[in-house]
Every structure is written in C-alpha cells, then in structure tokens.
Amino acid sequence: MxxxxxxxxxxxxxxxxxxxxxxxxxxxxxxxxxxxxxxLLNVIAGFAPVRAGRVLWRGQDVTxxxxxxxxxxxxxxxxxxxPHLTIRxxxxxxxxxxxxxxxxQVQISGALDRVxxxxxxxxxxxxxxxxxxxRAALARVLLQARPLMLLDEPFAALGPALKHxxxxxxxxxxxxxxxxxxxxxxxxxxALRIADAAVVVADGSVTAPLPTADLMQDxxxxxxxxxxx
Amino acid sequence: MASxxxxxxxxxIVAGMVLVPVAAVLWRGGGLSGLGPGDWAALRFTIxxxxxxxxxxVGLAIPVARALARRSFAGRSxxxxxxxxxxxxxxxxxxxxxxxxxxxKGLINQLLAPLGLPRLDIYGYHGVILxxxxxxxxxxxxxxxxxxxxxxxxxxxxxxxxxxxLWRVLELPMLRQLLPGAFAVIFVxxxxxxxxxxxxxxxxxxxxxxxxxxxxxxxxxxxxxxxTLAGVQLCLGLVAGGVALRFAARDGMGAGLDRQVARWDxxxxxxxxxxxVWIAFAASFLLVPLMAVALAGAPGLxxxxxVVWSAAGRSVLLALGATALTLMMALPLLTRAxxxxxxxxxxxxxxxxxxxxxxxxxxxxRPADVALPVTMLVNALxxxxxxxxxxxxxxxxxxxxxxxLGAALGLxxxxxxxxxxxxxxxxxxxxxxxxxxxxxxxDLGVIxxxxxxxxxxxxxxxxxxxxxxxxxxxxxxxxxxxxxxxGLFWVFDKGGRASADA
Numbered sequence: 012m013x014x015x016x017x018x019x020x021x022x023x024x025x026x027x028x029x030x031x032x033x034x035x036x037x038x039x040x041x042x043x044x045x046x047x048x049x050x051l052l053n054v055i056a057g058f059a060p061v062r063a064g065r066v067l068w069r070g071q072d073v074t075x076x077x078x079x080x081x082x083x084x085x086x087x088x089x090x091x092x093x094p095h096l097t098i099r100x101x102x103x104x105x106x107x108x109x110x111x112x113x114x115x116q117v118q119i120s121g122a123l124d125r126v127x128x129x130x131x132x133x134x135x136x137x138x139x140x141x142x143x144x145x146r147a148a149l150a151r152v153l154l155q156a157r158p159l160m161l162l163d164e165p166f167a168a169l170g171p172a173l174k175h176x177x178x179x180x181x182x183x184x185x186x187x188x189x190x191x192x193x194x195x196x197x198x199x200x201x202a203l204r205i206a207d208a209a210v211v212v213a214d215g216s217v218t219a220p221l222p223t224a225d226l227m228q229d230x231x232x233x234x235x236x237x238x239x240x
Numbered sequence: 241m242a243s244x245x246x247x248x249x250x251x252x253i254v255a256g257m258v259l260v261p262v263a264a265v266l267w268r269g270g271g272l273s274g275l276g277p278g279d280w281a282a283l284r285f286t287i288x289x290x291x292x293x294x295x296x297x298v299g300l301a302i303p304v305a306r307a308l309a310r311r312s313f314a315g316r317s318x319x320x321x322x323x324x325x326x327x328x329x330x331x332x333x334x335x336x337x338x339x340x341x342x343x344x345k346g347l348i349n350q351l352l353a354p355l356g357l358p359r360l361d362i363y364g365y366h367g368v369i370l371x372x373x374x375x376x377x378x379x380x381x382x383x384x385x386x387x388x389x390x391x392x393x394x395x396x397x398x399x400x401x402x403x404x405x406l407w408r409v410l411e412l413p414m415l416r417q418l419l420p421g422a423f424a425v426i427f428v429x430x431x432x433x434x435x436x437x438x439x440x441x442x443x444x445x446x447x448x449x450x451x452x453x454x455x456x457x458x459x460x461x462x463x464x465x466x467x468t469l470a471g472v473q474l475c476l477g478l479v480a481g482g483v484a485l486r487f488a489a490r491d492g493m494g495a496g497l498d499r500q501v502a503r504w505d506x507x508x509x510x511x512x513x514x515x516x517v518w519i520a521f522a523a524s525f526l527l528v529p530l531m532a533v534a535l536a537g538a539p540g541l542x543x544x545x546x547v548v549w550s551a552a553g554r555s556v557l558l559a560l561g562a563t564a565l566t567l568m569m570a571l572p573l574l575t576r577a578x579x580x581x582x583x584x585x586x587x588x589x590x591x592x593x594x595x596x597x598x599x600x601x602x603x604x605x606r607p608a609d610v611a612l613p614v615t616m617l618v619n620a621l622x623x624x625x626x627x628x629x630x631x632x633x634x635x636x637x638x639x640x641x642x643x644x645l646g647a648a649l650g651l652x653x654x655x656x657x658x659x660x661x662x663x664x665x666x667x668x669x670x671x672x673x674x675x676x677x678x679x680x681x682x683d684l685g686v687i688x689x690x691x692x693x694x695x696x697x698x699x700x701x702x703x704x705x706x707x708x709x710x711x712x713x714x715x716x717x718x719x720x721x722x723x724x725x726x727g728l729f730w731v732f733d734k735g736g737r738a739s740a741d742a
Binding site: 083085108 | 648
C-alpha cells in the first residue's frame with residue numbers, strides 16, 4: 012500500500028502533482044514519454060526530491076528516507092549490475108558489505124536458481140546475455156527481500172518474446188513472495204500482461220488507479236491521445 | 241557528510257602545503273628592490289626563451305600534425321603514441337640524448353667536421369630552446385592533431401565535393417581556435433624551466449629565473465635574494481598560468497588519436513613528399529636522441545659506481561612514495577573545488593616551493609636530512625593537477641552510471657569507494673600512478689636545493705657525473721634512469737589495464 016500524499020515535484024519548468032494510493036499487487040504507470048513516469052518512480056525510490064507532500068508506505072512516512080532505507084528493491088533501465096564484480100559478488104551486496112557467509116552463499120545460489128541462472132555465480136555480467144543480466148538483477152531484488160519492487164523499464168532493450176518471459180517471471184515472483192510492484196511502461200500491452208491496475212501520468216498529474224483491463228477498454232483522453240485510438 | 245569533511249580537510253592541507261612555503265618566500269623576499277641587473281636579465285631571458293620555444297614548437301607542429309592527420313603509414317600509431325613519451329621522459333636523459341646528437345662530439349658535428357663546416361655548440365640559449373622544442377614539439381603535435389581529428393569527416397566530404405580550399409575553410413579556423421591555447425600551455429611550461437637551463441644554459445645570457453633562484457641559494461647562500469627571485473617567479477607563474485587557463489587547450493593525453501580521417505586533398509607528389517619530410521623530421525628529432533641514450537648507455541651499465549645504484553634505489557622509493565601520496569591526496573579532491581585547489585601547485589614552481597620549505601625547515605633540521613621527504617611532497621603536489629585531470633572524468637562517469645544503484649544498495653563512504661568507484665577507475669588510476677611515478681623518478685629540481693652526497697637521487701647523481709666529466713658512467717646511469725622511469729610507468733599502467741572490465 013503506497014500512498015502519494017499531495018505530492019508536488021518540480022524539475023525546472025516541469026511540475027508533476029500526485030495524490031493517490033497504489034494498492035494493487037502490480038501497478039503500471041502509463042503515459043507519453045516526458046510525462047513524468049520515471050520522475051514519479053524516482054520520487055517513490057527516493058532519487059528525486061519532492062517539493063511538497065509525503066510518500067507513505069503502509070501508513071509510515073518515508074519521504075525523507077534515503078533510497079537504501081526505503082522498503083524498495085529497484086530495477087533500473089540499465090546498469091543494474093556492477094560490471095567488475097562477479098554475479099555472486101553483485102548479489103551479495105543485497106545481503107552484506109563483507110564476504111558472504113556460507114548460508115548467504117546458499118541464499119544467493121537459491122535466488123539464481125529461482126530466476127533460471129543456476130551455476131552462474133562466478134561469471135561476470137559481460138559474459139551474460141541481456142536477458143540473463145536482467146534475470147541476475149531480478150535475483151538481487153529477490154535477495155533484498157523488500158516489500159516493494161520498482162521497475163523503470165528494465166527490459167526495454169530485450170526482444171518481445173524475452174521481454175514477455177521476464178515480465179511473467181516478475182509477476183510470478185511477486186505472487187510467490189507477496190511483493191508489490193510498480194512498473195513504468197511505454198507499452199500498454201506490457202501493463203495488460205501483468206499489471207492488475209494502472210494509472211495514467213499525463214499533463215502534470217496522476218490519475219487514480221483503475222483495473223488495467225478497464226482502463227484499456229475505456230481510456231481517458233490523455234491516454235487516448237497517446238495510444239492513438 | 242563525512243566525505244565532505246575529508247575533502248575540505250585535504251583541500252586545506254594541499255592549499256596549505258603550497259601557500260605556507262610561498263608565504264615564507266614572500267616574507268623573506270622583502271620586495272622587488274633587491275633585484276640586480278643579473279636578475280633582470282634572468283627575468284628577460286625567462287620570458288623570451290619561453291616565448292620563442294613555444295613559437296617554434298607550435299609552428300613546427302602545424303605541418304607535422306597536418307601530415308600525421310592526412311597520411312596513413314606503417315608505424316603511424318606507434319609514432320603518435322611516442323609523442324606522449326616526452327611527458328614522462330626524465331629531463332636529464334633527454335639532455336644526454338641531445339648532447340649525443342647536437343653536442344661537441346655529437347653526431348651532427350661528426351658529420352659536419354669532414355665537410356669543413358663550423359662546429360655546432362649546444363651550450364647557451366639556443367641549446368636551451370632546442371631542448372624545450374624537443375620536449376614540447378610532441379605535445380604541440382598532439383594538441384593540434386586532436387584539433388584536426390575533431391573536424392567531422394562530413395566536412396571534409398562536403399569541402400571535397402565543392403572543391404573548396406581545405407586550408408582556408410576548415411584548417412585555418414580550427415588552428416585559430418587551438419593555437420593560442422597550445423602556445424600558452426607551452427609558454428608556461430618553459431617559464432618554469434630549471435633542469436634544461438642548468439645543464440645547457442647558464443651564464444649571463446642563458447639563465448632562467450629558476451636557475452637564478454638555485455644559484456642565489458646554492459652558490460651565494462643569499463636566501464633573501466633567492467626569496468626575492470622566487471617571488472618574481474611566483475608572480476610570473478600566476479599571471480601566465482591565469483592567462484593560459486583562459487585559453488586552456490584540452491590536454492593531449494587523451495586516447496583515440498590514431499584515427500585517420502579520409503580526405504581527398506594532398507594527392508599531388510609535392511605534398512606527399514613534403515608530408516613525408518615533416519613526419520621523418522619529427523620522428524628522427526624525437527627518436528635519434530633517445531636511441532643515442534640507449535646505445536651510448538649500454539656499455540656504461542656494467543661498470544657504474546656504487547653511488548649510482550644506491551641513488552637509483554632512493555629514486556625508486558621516492559617515486560613510489562610520491563605516487564602513494566599523490567593518490568591519497570587526489571581521491572578526496574576529485575571535485576571542481578579540489579581541482580582548483582590543486583591547480584595552485586601548477587602555477588607555483590617546484591623550486592619556489594622548495595625554497596619556501598627550506599626557509600621554513602632550515603632553523604629546525606639539517607636540510608639534507610629532509611631532502612627526500614620534501615622532494616616527495618613537492619613532486620606529489622606537482623603531479624596532483626595532472627592526476628586529477630586524468631581521474632575526474634572516470635569518477636564522474638562511474639557516479640553517473642552506478643550512483644543510483646549504489647545508493648539503492650545503501651553503499652556509502654568507504655564501501656562505496658571500495659566496491660564501486662575504485663574498481664571503475666582502475667585504468668585511469670593505473671595511468672595516473674604511472675605518470676606520477678615517472679615524473680617523480682625523473683625530477684631534477686627541488687632535490688638540488690636540499691641534497692648532499694648521501695641523499696642524492698638518480699637524476700642528481702647523473703648531473704654530478706656529467707659535472708665531473710664521467711660521461712661514460714653518466715650515460716649508463718641515464719639508460720638506467722630511462723628504463724626505471726618507463727618501467728615504473730609501464731608497470732602501473734599495465735596494472736590498471738589487467739582484467740579491467742568494460
């Protein structure tokens with residue numbers, strides 16, 4: 012349950028206002044590019060400061076928490092893994108600042124196994140394909156075990172089939188762990204595929220969430236312009 | 241927050257290490273009134289030799305850079321890489337190389353003598369300028385080559401399709417932008433010339449201010465006069481440094497110069513021959529003295545006096561210490577303000593700092609006892625601006641690419657450096673460490689103010705051997721110094737490259 016309480020964000024001449032609660036297991040942020048979807052995600056994650064208003068997680072004010080102190084695991088558009096570290100060392104950062112203990116190593120292997128990368132511990136990111144890198148990053152979010160996952164179009168560079176697989180994997184993991192997710196997407200089809208609810212970010216404001224299917228059936232004006240229907 | 245404190249403290253320490261000696265110099269200097277006619281001559285010579293050296297370097301660099309930009313030939317990229325070498329070449333080694341070619345018994349005189357032509361004498365102002373051109377022509381070539389390669393290939397295509405004069409529409413405008421900066425940088429470098437003037441110059445007609453400081457210090461034991469001269473040198477350096485910063489040409493240390501732009505001019509035989517001549521001139525001007533050092537030094541290597549080896553050991557320790565010190569100061573200073581603090585050091589010459597340190601320390605300790613620590617510190621301060629220039633872009637890009645991921649994972653302070661920044665900066669760190677080690681290894685400056693027989697470095701030992709006409713041993717030691725400098729640079733640079741991931 013994520014509440015954006017009368018939030019105002021300013022970036023230069025651009026202003027975005029949000030006053031809504033995201034309660035669905037998976038919520039999609041839809042809208043034209045430049046509308047502020049990623050900015051909103053950065054506000055939730057703690058990378059963009061708010062001008063006014065509060066960010067609440069389950070009623071707790073996290074507005075002034077650092078990104079790491081928030082209940083959030085995030086998948087960025089790119090650079091989700093440190094290229095100079097092995098997959099194991101990358102994942103270990105979710106658990107510890109020192110060498111992972113034996114039990115942590117087991118945890119890491121388990122997470123890799125869950126995303127279909129069993130046995131990839133000692134590889135470097137460059138030795139993995141784009142899809143595999145996404146899986147490794149997802150495994151790290153899994154290890155972070157935070158209640159909310161944010162996805163800033165992390166699969167944008169993948170082909171359609173691979174992207175669908177990854178989205179399905181995210182949905183499965185959310186179901187299994189009870190994790191919520193908020194995802195930014197350019198493609199309504201992605202939202203329809205896994206998001207239970209969606210909000211439209213356009214013209215400097217954020218609509219209330221609606222079930223994704225309903226939203227697509229009868230899109231509001233701003234979304235209609237974007238979709239071209 | 242804590243890291244901000246570390247940054248500020250380091251900046252204050254660095255600024256203090258520059259400003260306190262300078263203040264000591266100014267305090268002891270007692271105004272310009274103390275300048276005699278010889279000192280005014282030194283000031284005049286310092287300025288005009290720097291201007292002429294810069295003019296010649298830049299002027300000769302134009303045809304060489306142009307030829308390199310438009311010709312492709314075997315060894316082209318090796319030659320361009322070699323143009324970066326003088327930066328880490330010990331001055332005393334280059335001097336011995338130049339002596340072997342242009343000196344009294346050098347190659348050129350041996351060729352001239354049978355023809356009954358007058359003998360070439362390298363000692364004097366022309367020798368000083370020759371050495372400065374030797375060091376700075378390659379730098380100028382790299383700076384200008386960068387300009388040539390920055391002209392988009394489409395422009396050359398457009399100009400070719402219009403049959404427009406390339407020189408007037410593309411090259412001259414580019415040069416007009418770059419030349420003032422290149423001239424200013426080299427002018428400033430030559431203003432601070434000490435080792436070149438010490439070995440090839442001297443006398444009333446070829447003494448630079450830096451050399452005059454040293455002489456006032458070492459021969460006249462006139463600290464007041466040394467301080468006055470240091471004050472003059474300081475003003476000169478600050479003014480010229482400020483002017484150069486305004487024109488600031490980007491430095492030529494960046495990679496990617498071995499690209500070659502396709503162009504459609506210069507197909508005529510005359511221009512092909514001329515380009516060939518210019519390239520051959522630049523290559524031999526650079527290579528022949530270096531080869532001469534290698535060839536002439538080899539026989540001397542076997543029977544060098546023991547002092548050479550102990551000096552070499554001290555020099556290696558000095559270089560390693562200066563490298564560690566520079567990196568320790570550099571990491572907290574990788575900000576805009578930090579770079580400004582470090583730039584202080586570049587406008588203040590090493591000898592001025594040395595003079596100040598001497599004035600401060602002399603009442604407390606025997607100067608020879610602190611020769612190596614002071615030299616190490618001054619070397620570190622001198623290398624700092626270059627090191628920051630090398631490191632900052634990579635830290636900025638590491639921050640940009642991985643700052644958010646690091647923050648999301650809660651990495652802060654030292655763990656952030658250990659896990660993210662230092663590994664991302666590995667290559668430039670290796671390069672910067674190599675630069676510092678080589679610069680410090682070859683430095684012949686402040687050590688001369690402090691050292692006695694027991695604390696000399698390898699460059700100083702070579703200078704002493706030359707002074708006592710033990711040329712064989714000097715050449716051997718020069719080869720040793722050359723190998724150690726290049727070797728240290730190579731080891732550090734290689735260490736940065738090894739298994740570095742993209």
